[in-house]
Amino acid sequence: MSTKGTVKGIISNLVIVTVDGPVSQNEICYIKTGQTRLMAEVIKVIGADAYVQVFESTRGLKVGSEAEFSGHMLEVALGPGLLSRNLDGLENDLDKMQGVFLRRGEYTSPLDEDKLWQFKALAKVGDTVAAADWLGEVDENFQPHKIMVPFVFEGSYTVKSIVPDGEYRINDTIAVLTDASGKEVGVTMVQHWPVKRAITAYREKPRPFRLLETGVRIIDIANPIVEGGTGFIPGPFGTGKTVLQHAISKQAEADIVIMAACGERANEVVEIFTEFPELVDPHTGRKLMERTIIVANTSNMPVAAREASVYTAMTIAEYYRSMGLKVLLMADSTSRWAQALREMSNRLEELPGQDAFPMDLSAIISAFYGRAGYVFLNNGHTGSITFIGTVSPAGGNLKEPVTEGTKKAARCFYALEQARADRKRYPAVNPIDSYSKYIEYPEFEEYISKLISPDWIPMVNEMKTLMQRGKEVQEQINILGDDGVPLDYHLTFWKSEVVDFVILQQDAFDKVDSVCPIERQQYMLQLVIGITRTQFKFDSFTEVMDYFKRMINILRQMNYSEFQSDDFKRFEQELEQIISERAIR
């Protein structure tokens, strides 16, 4: 017998429902208005009054309307067929919705019930299995999609029967399991999971250490992110957050990419819809859309569903991680999610924290980032969720609650800077303030020494010291004037400019330069570090500037040329020529 209720009060999308039975926090209910049912979530209970946030507009809703409680929290359906889908924050399939406008109360499933999937069993009759263990697999967009023991199953089970390899629909029973007491349960290819709860059906979550190659030099070289790592990109508007995020999502060496467009511009989502089906994954040669899932809750879509959207995206990520895949989750922007929390906390008349955000904002952000990570599954395979969120700080001020809360939770910090963007130095990631904590992990150091070379991290550190030094001498030059400082200062400054222009800056709109594979990054870093270690002979500071400008121009031409092509080699020879003019060997 499910609990029912009647509407008692309405303030925008906060509705108070008087209930006739038990309800639980975060339980989903449906409120009837006319012919439509509006989905809502319980966020507070006082006596017999449940305070629910409605995921849709409450226009026309009246006191006395009936509400029906579902008995479960906000859930998503997990099964084969999620890849390439365009979902909203509640996992509705946007392509299946009727009409040009989003209609209130229309809910569509992303999974196709009639599609036949070629199933291949991985478990045998008699096997002992537990939640998230692999029973079989189907092929989804050329990737193996594991059919798992549902995450909600507790304890261990024995496989009583499993269907022979062949074609099945998602709702067909593909295996029967018996629990410890001998009770039989059927398993299909679909399962449900409440989005706000983390899926923890894995053995261990070690510290992540494997480089996740993004092809973006300022990330891979200077501030590397790892498989299962977390990072965030704060930046004022117009500093290139979206361009950087799209670049990472297009190029990262991940099996699955999930883009959560959370409260941002619809045209940016349209750009993904339009471009991803055409663009090719540089690692597999397949279309990018085949590995991508878009969770779009743009800024004009209902605010409460905006909060749900990041959880929906994370839950889908955890589902694919359990299959032993490398998942990259991008959320743009987590500030909009925090604002959705603020709007609701405000309507609940909770005592506000800083900037009227809820007091527990920082804890909510930490808990969410904590769901990412690199894991050992029960069967020994590994899987990962790398999470990168953007933050849109109000007024570009990084001392605001969302940025500060995120800084405590995320391990990589890519600070986009207005001044750098104004000077058209893209990506406008501040080379000095930004950091990656992973570069200090001994596990990472060991891994990268084998993957690239043992002198990699010393070179990166040398480069960073030079950038710092370059900034310091630049300030000195600005104060004392060009001829008020020793010639050496100019040399140091211009060497740091070489690093900036050739390694840190990258043209996201150039076909060649936009993606820089790791071996090419290594080659260029060695070349540039070689230059910064070289001693040069100059008579005056004016010579220094002209000389290095020429050198930077040639190095940039190299960046624009196919790696090791004739053009590339020609420019390299030209570079050697320039170096030999002034170098003291």
Next chain:
Amino acid sequence: MATKAFQKIYTKITQITKATCTLKATNVGYDELATVDGKLAQVVKIMGEDITLQVFGGTEGLRTNAEVVFLGKAPTLRVGDQLSGRFFNAFGDPIDGGPVPEGREVEIGGPSVNPVRRKQPSELIATGIAGIDLNNTLVSGQKIPFFADPDQPYNQVMANVALRAQTDKIILGGMGLTNDDYLYFKNVFSNAGVLDHIVSFVNTTENPPVERLLIPDMALTAAEYFAVEKHEKVLVLLTDMTLYADALSIVSNRMDQIPSKDSMPGSLYSDLAKIYEKAVQFPDGGSITIIAVTTLSGGDITHAIPDNTGYITEGQLYLRRDSDVGKVIVDPFRSLSRLKQLVAGKKTREDHPQVMNAAVRLYSDAANAKTKLENGFDLSDYDERALAFAKEYSKEILAVDVNLDTTEMLDMTWRIMARNFRVEELNIKQQLVDKYFPKN
């Protein structure tokens, strides 16, 4: 608003604040309209039988025994072809003395477009103003505000843009317009003989501020009618969105909401996004483009209103008075159109992106030279040439009174560059230089 016979009349108001009143009533829908002694009001809160109404005209002189009638519907607009050429107030009632237009009644502030039903914007909107078309090209389906101080001629520039843009309909949403500005728009449109392409919804400074909250939704509901049902290219002008946001803060304040940054409601981002995101390109050719004005206080863009706007819109345009040439120009440094790369060099001549970048870079060299000059340093020959270039560029290209087509703009920019610089100083691809650099 005549009351109909079967409608129930309530006469007992229990609470009155500056913008709201509360009474006991039943069977009332959220967002529903009501009249309070003939003044329009809207339901903003229901708590059991207590209904709180936001009274658009303010509550001055409101009696506790005022007659309250619920209208059983959210605010609506009658949409149809008869809207063309007409002027309305915030409630959609004619203010030009003409008859009430006939049409289908639709609720304003309707649902959002499904993002998968949108098309990527790709059509250039030419305004003739080179500071816009050349450096910050507008695209149909885009949303972009002018960030301007109150003393700048943004309404004039916007009227010019509206008249020159090749669109099927122009919809003006005026919020807190001074009566003079309202008459200015009216005169400009009728003098240009384009009145039948224009629909206006106007709230002047003489009208109550809370009424403004209806203006953008009215304007955009009309826009959606023409874009969705008639497949027309619609340009919506919203001026001034800062006054709209101020009205939001007045209401949220009366509702005892906790203010966030700059005394603005915590929902400011969502409230503004709901309006701006109505800008759209449909696959069948219809589109809604929004050009808005956000007035700044002393050029401060970190204030919550411009800051939230910047995160929502696809770029922003800055106006500035250039004292060297004595003209108002479109500032090439701070202005940005995020969609320009969708059309620049694709719908315009191939050299557009390179010429645009080269000219802005040279203009910034001039700015550096100017700083040097002001600090008392000697200028090099290059500096002198850069300054000469900047003057011509400012006058012939950036000034808002320029009216050229995009090809003429490009040719003009080449000529100005050629007059002051050598080819190798331009840093433009050789192939384009060979083709377009003036020979003599």
